[in-house]
Amino acid sequence: MAEHRSMQRGALLDAARSLLSEGGTEALTFPALAERTGLARSSVYEYFRSRAAVVEELCEVDFPVWAAEVSAAMRGARSPEGQVEAYVRRQLALVGDRRHRAVVAISASELDAGAREKIRAAHGGLIAMIVEALEALGHEQPRMAAMLLQGIVDAAVRRIELGAAEDPSAITEAAVSMALRGVRG
Secondary structure, three states: OHHHHHHHHHHHHHHHHHHHHHHHHHHOOHHHHHHHHOOOHHHHHHHOOOHHHHHHHHHHHHHHHHHHHHHHHHHOOOOHHHHHHHHHHHHHHOOOOHHHHHHHHHHOOOOOHHHHHHHHHHHHHHHHHHHHHHHHOOOOOHHHHHHHHHHHHHHHHHHHHOOOOOOHHHHHHHHHHHHHHHHHO
16 A cells, blocks of 8 residues: 555656646646546645645655766766866756756745755755865855856756757857856956
């Protein structure tokens, strides 16, 4: 029974990812979740009390996976500059991934304090990884520099997701170039 519940919960989270990546947070409704999973709407409420609860669980499940992928890419780099480059490249490489699109949709939405706190904590983990590389590069204000660097990444993510005129690889190269020039400055 517990295994069945866990499978249904997984199916609901997967449906939530799809809905978020297709239509943002407006698309994430209990009727839509019920329709996607073939569950009765009342069953959806047995698993989650609200949309915010779905979002919170997605944050708990998906953010650490995403952050771990960025962290692994950074660990493979041989220098602080290489770490910065890996940090930017890996995040942009994850843009097409449904988990990432869901995370971005979640980040852009109106969330309750609990969900926002989880997102901040996960983002904080990403930022902490890059602060260390920036300290190694001799930045006087590595935390501020890390926030600005993440701003470049976020802007590039939005540009790729909008299907801008440029090719995603051109956006990635421009973001990497700006990041590296900026952190050397």
